[in-house]
Amino acid sequence: MTELCKYKLLSPVSAGESDDLLASKSADDGLRRIQALLADWLRMENVVVLTAAGTSFSAGGRLMAGGRTTNLECQVLEAVQQCALATDAAAIIRNRISLWPAEPKQGPVGFEEWLSYLFNAAELSQPEKSPIRAVNWKGKDADGTDCDANPDAATMETLRALIERAIFAECALEIDRRELSEPDGKQTSGHIPFLAKLAARDTNLGRTHLFTLNYDTLFEQAMEELGIQYFDGFSGKTNARFDPAVYGLDIYYPGDVAEGRVRRFDKFLQFYKLHGSIHWQADASGIMRARHRDLGFAASYRAADAAKKAEQLVSPNFESISSFGILPTSQKFARTLDMPYAHLFRLLHARLNQPQTFLMVLGYGFGDDHITRIIETALMNPSLVMLVVEPNPTSAIVQRVRRYQSLGQRAFVLTERAGEGAGCSFQVATFADFAQNVMPDVKWLDDYKRLRNFEDQLRKVEDRPSGEPVAAA
Numbered sequence: 001m002t003e004l005c006k007y008k009l010l011s012p013v014s015a016g017e018s019d020d021l022l023a024s025k026s027a028d029d030g031l032r033r034i035q036a037l038l039a040d041w042l043r044m045e046n047v048v049v050l051t052a053a054g055t056s057f058s059a060g061g062r063l064m065a066g067g068r069t070t071n072l073e074c075q076v077l078e079a080v081q082q083c084a085l086a087t088d089a090a091a092i093i094r095n096r097i098s099l100w101p102a103e104p105k106q107g108p109v110g111f112e113e114w115l116s117y118l119f120n121a122a123e124l125s126q127p128e129k130s131p132i133r134a135v136n137w138k139g140k141d142a143d144g145t146d147c148d149a150n151p152d153a154a155t156m157e158t159l160r161a162l163i164e165r166a167i168f169a170e171c172a173l174e175i176d177r178r179e180l181s182e183p184d185g186k187q188t189s190g191h192i193p194f195l196a197k198l199a200a201r202d203t204n205l206g207r208t209h210l211f212t213l214n215y216d217t218l219f220e221q222a223m224e225e226l227g228i229q230y231f232d233g234f235s236g237k238t239n240a241r242f243d244p245a246v247y248g249l250d251i252y253y254p255g256d257v258a259e260g261r262v263r264r265f266d267k268f269l270q271f272y273k274l275h276g277s278i279h280w281q282a283d284a285s286g287i288m289r290a291r292h293r294d295l296g297f298a299a300s301y302r303a304a305d306a307a308k309k310a311e312q313l314v315s316p317n318f319e320s321i322s323s324f325g326i327l328p329t330s331q332k333f334a335r336t337l338d339m340p341y342a343h344l345f346r347l348l349h350a351r352l353n354q355p356q357t358f359l360m361v362l363g364y365g366f367g368d369d370h371i372t373r374i375i376e377t378a379l380m381n382p383s384l385v386m387l388v389v390e391p392n393p394t395s396a397i398v399q400r401v402r403r404y405q406s407l408g409q410r411a412f413v414l415t416e417r418a419g420e421g422a423g424c425s426f427q428v429a430t431f432a433d434f435a436q437n438v439m440p441d442v443k444w445l446d447d448y449k450r451l452r453n454f455e456d457q458l459r460k461v462e463d464r465p466s467g468e469p470v471a472a473a
Contacts, residue, residue, distance in 0.1 A: 005030025054363025
């Protein structure tokens with residue numbers, strides 16, 4: 001019996017075929033069909049990619065939903081609770097944790113909303129001219145007693161700082177560079193193959209525009225590993241400052257003479273961090289600066305239990321961490337009215353309304369209303385094609401795209417074909433699977449991996465003690 005394709009590609013009814021373009025196709029035929037469609041879409045003039053938390057999960061990132069071991073709120077608040085908190089701050093955290101589901105596999109939701117109230121309360125009492133000394137925190141603990149918290153400005157500021165540090169540490173992810181030097185290269189977070197295949201687009205077409213909602217720097221790390229040049233809105237090197245004018249620039253090879261023909265540099269894209277980044281920080285004058293720091297100190301934090309995490313949160317390594325980006329609160333929309341965020345969101349809107357646009361949505365749960373509104377507005381663009389990659393065939397995301405399709409829009413969703421009665425494996429149509437196995441292959445990535453493997457072998461020979469025999473290849 002022929003094995004059916006493990007993917008489903010749900011299409012608009014107006015496509016003139018079955019709503020599943022891979023129905024009844026074998027594994028090989030189905031994959032070829034997806035790759036052929038992707039190859040056509042990637043030849044469109046304007047390619048836009050939108051990524052969110054799901055693209056970082058395979059690299060150790062946390063989610064806004066899911067069980068306690070992967071839930072950002074659980075990881076953050078369990079660590080903060082172990083710190084030496086003031087009585088009022090401890091009561092606030094204890095009250096929030098009391099609302100978590102009893103089942104560990106079912107994590108809490110609403111972290112954004114809760115953080116909004118917390119940080120708004122901190123802002124109310126922070127300015128010297130504020131007439132508010134403290135706020136009364138309502139709610140009950142797990143045992144039914146009143147929360148009874150009236151934190152003052154100093155207590156709220158300390159609590160806020162600890163939460164920000166914990167979020168920073170959970171997002172301080174690093175690329176596993178072994179995937180470039182190991183011969184098989186099967187284990188990947190997806191960032192390196194994804195960017196390599198994006199960068200292989202014909203340079204006669206428009207440049208790729210990659211937008212991400214993530215704070216982590218996994219995409220930046222992958223681009224540097226691959227030698228991909230990018231503009232991220234900052235100019236300068238040692239103390240880069242946000243300058244939106246750089247998005248109007250490109251990179252070319254010079255001509256042979258001053259008036260000679262110039263050619264576009266092959267490996268280049270435009271990169272936008274819509275919610276900021278862990279390496280962004282506003283200076284005293286309010287200008288946004290970008291400076292990368294060593295993230296190695298945070299690896300031990302993510303591997304530790306809550307008590308050990310609490311010890312690190314108050315260590316010197318973490319005391320230098322201050323506010324960054326747009327924290328995951330429901331006030332994100334208001335923050336996007338400031339620079340640089342206002343400019344970045346305008347650019348997303350403008351990009352999606354260009355003719356001949358292909359939009360890929362990866363790892364995004366459509367939970368940010370301000371982003372979703374921009375996407376839904378862009379669906380009015382008659383030449384836009386949207387592909388949403390979602391591993392869970394029963395998720396609300398699939399149903400949302402179905403509603404878009406019912407309006408006659410050119411929206412597609414790639415998901416898993418789960419057998420009757422079977423649950424989602426979360427191994428198919430993930431970001432890593434899509435990047436490694438679905439996107440059309442490019443030869444230069446394989447060549448690059450072989451070169452890195454060769455360099456790694458040479459380094460091992462150079463580092464071995466004198467007289468030690470060389471292992472056979």
